Amino acid sequence: MxxxxxxxxxxxxxxxxxxxxxxxxxxxxxxxxxxxxxxxxxxxxxxxxxxxxxxxxxxxxxxxxxADWSRDDIEEMFSLRQMLECHAAERAARRMTRGQVAAMEAINAALKAAIEQPAPDVGQFLEANRSFHDAIIEAAASPRLGQMLARLVEAPVVLRTARTYSLDDLRQSARDHDELIAAFAARDPEWARAVMGSHLRRAFHTFAQTVRTTTHAPDADDLDMDT
Amino acid sequence: MxxxxxxxxxxxxxxxxxxxxxxxxxxxxxxxxxxxxxxxxxxxxxxxxxxxxxxxxxxxxxxxxxADWSRDDIEEMFSLRQMLECHAAERAARRMTRGQVAAMEAINAALKAAIEQPAPDVGQFLEANRSFHDAIIEAAASPRLGQMLARLVEAPVVLRTARTYSLDDLRQSARDHDELIAAFAARDPEWARAVMGSHLRRAFHTFAQTVRTTTHAPDADDLDMDT
DNA sequence: CGAATGGTTATTGTATACAAAACACTCCCG
DNA sequence: CGGGAGTGTTTTGTATACAATAACCATTCG
CATH class of the missing domain: 1.10.10.10 (Winged helix-like DNA-binding domain superfamily/Winged helix DNA-binding domain)
Known part of the structure; x- marks a missing residue:
């Protein structure tokens, strides 16, 4: 624009x-x-x-x-995102080329590198994470789906403030990504969908837990709601 | 606006x-x-x-x-709509009040009335049909979902021109609606989802068939892609 | 005392003029 | 003959002035 x-x-x-x-x-x-x-x-x-x-x-x-968002709104958003991104994973598994799989491996390598350091670089992790999910959407080759997901992923940044990522969270995330890549390489849509489902659903619960304790929070930018 | x-x-x-x-x-x-x-x-x-x-x-x-839409675009849209509207049906089944169920029965009665005449009134049928689906979305109580579906339902009107509805199509549609209402009354989300799934999937195939024969078409307004 | 009515102000909607950017074309120079 | 800088033209982007509409408030009449 x-x-x-x-x-x-x-x-x-x-x-x-x-x-x-x-x-x-x-x-x-x-x-x-x-x-x-x-x-x-x-x-x-x-x-x-x-x-x-x-x-x-x-x-x-x-x-x-x-706008003021209720707890229901938040839950709804997570559930929509899960539905859409599972669909995207499924489509991606059907269409992904070897080259695209390789690219995702590279992205996830960068993501791991961001974690496995004396002090994990959360910013870099989030950037890699975002690229990873974007690559899936790209591979799904569905303009409308991409559009919808973009909106859903942009919006929730609202509450994602005081969120702290445990090292275990980050590592589990990387493992999920590995498994997703495996599913893509195997061209197994069901597998991809299932992994994506649990990946996001876990993110939801982690999120819900941290929100329950923190009321509101000032300032912060461009994090994302799935670790 | x-x-x-x-x-x-x-x-x-x-x-x-x-x-x-x-x-x-x-x-x-x-x-x-x-x-x-x-x-x-x-x-x-x-x-x-x-x-x-x-x-x-x-x-x-x-x-x-x-924009020019490929066949893939059309298929993608149908598949997205199916996914979203099944989700809506499921949510609606969990939340719908007796009053809302009664309202849907009334709408479907009007829909049947439009069919069962010497000359079925397609315009009136489509209006009732639209109300019916809107009522489900309303009951699903998910603003974002509603927004996404609205867009999806608005858009495809593009090709829906020379579409002719057979009397059997219309009647089957009314029967689907009856079953949806039954699922809602029973508060059975799985049932609702399943019925909605077949309802829309059948619509897709009917649509694909008529499109295959008609190339392009001029003028017409406000029809809808599910019968 | 309350509800309807009128005028006043605050806020959004539209038109228009101008600025910036992209494009197409020419003309010059190699 | 070809490539590319420069220039005129088309198209989009922004600012601003004005129009229309809705909210607010006070006043009056029942």
Whole structure:
């Protein structure tokens, strides 16, 4: 997207995630224009996207509010993501080329390297993790599916703050990825689906556990909800 | 949405479906503004929506084109819709109230009434059918799921033109709905999912068959791809 | 005391003018 | 004859002014 509207999107999003804008608070486009430093036109575009992601909502009469998410919303999102990404894994297993499998092996090697250090590099881990999942979606070759998942993965970043990853979590994740790669190499859709299912479902429970203890949290960026 | 942008959306969409704008043809916002009779601002908004629905696409450098859909695209859409709507049926079965079940019975009664006439009223049938599926999504109480399905159901209207519904198709559809209602009343998620699965899968094959014979077709509106 | 009504303000929606970027073309130079 | 820099043109992106609509508030009448 174009510079200004992209920038507006990023800034508004950051403000939302940082907690500076609280759930159910009313916003105006002017206000957001000031915050982001661009005019209302690109702000409106950014707002559309955020509405689509359900981070912002409008009242019956077009007034703009910060969405507040219930526990049900979160659970729903995880369950949708699981459904979609299992489907993606299945499709990917049918279509993945040897080259793509090799690429995924490389990505997972990088992911392991990020873990197995004196001090595991979580940022690097998350980046590799994201690449891994993106590669699956890519291989699934389903534009709509990709679009839906992108939205689902973008959104939940909201609560993912104070999340701490145990070394065991990270290692288990890497093992899951290994098994997924094996399933892809074997071209076994059922296997791939099953592994992806447990991979994500475990992530959900880990997530639910950490959320139960931490109420809200300020600031942080670009983590992801599956370890 | 606001009057002008909604109107722009509808008109552009109609033009696309009517075949006046051919796949891969380039469009400009000005051109669309002229066609729709509003300024570029609301046109841009409409275009965003149509891009989201993948009826329009942009080149690497933001130029606008009419999307052309491959057979794979169509199949993918059906398979996504099936996955999502089965999930919706399952959720709905867990949550549906007696009142909602009663409402669905009423809708399906109207649907049957539209069929069982000297000359079946297809328009009325489709309207009832749509209400029926909407009621399920409503009962599933999952905003994101609803959003995704809405997009999926809106989009495929593209090819659904010259589709003719046999009386048997329509009756089978009504029977499926009866069974779905039974599953809901029994609060049996697995049952609901299974019925929905076969309901939509059959629709896919019926659809594929009619498409195989008809190449392209002009004009028509607001049908739906499941009978 | 409460509910309807009018005017005032706040907020969103649309049009338009201008800026930036991409494209197509020409013309020059090798 | 071909490649590429430069220039004019088309197309998209942004800002801003204005229009329409909805919320707010006070005032009045039942």
């Amino acid at each position: 174009s510079r200004a509207s992209e920038q507006a999107y990023a800034k508004i999003r950051a403000h939302l995630l940082s907690g500076a804008l609280k759930p159910s608070e009313q916003l105006t486009e002017d206000q957001l224009a000031q915050i982001t430093g661009v005019s209302r036109t690109p702000v409106r575009e950014a707002v559309r996207r955020l509405e689509d992601e359900l981070l912002l909502v409008r009242s019956e009469s077009k007034r703009l509010f910060v | 606001s009057r002008a942008s909604e109107q722009a959306y509808a008109k552009i969409r109609a033009h696309l479906l009517s075949g006046a704008l051919k796949p891969s043809e380039q469009l400009t916002e000005d051109q669309l503004a002229q066609i729709t009779g509003v300024s570029r601002t609301p046109v841009r908004e409409a275009v965003r929506r149509l891009e989201d629905e993948l009826l329009l696409v942009r080149s690497e450098s933001k130029r606008l084109f009419v």
